[in-house]
Amino acid sequence: MGNLLKDLAVLMFAASQEIDKKTTEFREKREERFKKFARGMEESKDEFMKKHEKEVKKAREKVSEVAGKIGIATVAEIDELKKMVAELGDKIDKVLKEK
Numbered sequence: 001m002g003n004l005l006k007d008l009a010v011l012m013f014a015a016s017q018e019i020d021k022k023t024t025e026f027r028e029k030r031e032e033r034f035k036k037f038a039r040g041m042e043e044s045k046d047e048f049m050k051k052h053e054k055e056v057k058k059a060r061e062k063v064s065e066v067a068g069k070i071g072i073a074t075v076a077e078i079d080e081l082k083k084m085v086a087e088l089g090d091k092i093d094k095v096l097k098e099k
Contacts, residue, residue: 049056064074073081 067074
C-alpha cells in the first residue's frame with residue numbers, strides 16, 4: 001500500500017509538470033496568434049484606408065458640411081473655442097494680478 005501511494009505521488013508530480021509545460025506552450029502559442037491577428041487587422045485597416053482614402057475624405061467633408069448646416073460644432077471649432085477661452089483666462093489672471 002505504501003509503495004502504491006509513493007508511485008501515485010510520483011505519477012501525480014510528473015503529471016503536474018507535464019500540465020505546467022503544456023499550459024506554458026499553449027499560452028505562448030495563444031500570444032503569438034493574437035499578435036499575428038493584431039498585425040493582420042492593422043494591415044487590413046491600412047490597406048482599406050489606402051484603397052478608399054478619397055471616399056473616406058469625401059465622407060468626412062460631407063459630415064462636416066451637414067454638421068455645419070444643422071449647427072453642430074466641429075472638432076476644429078471646439079478646439080478654437082478652447083484656445084480662446086484659455087487665452088481669455090490668461091488675460092483675466094493677468095488683470096487680477098495687476099490690481
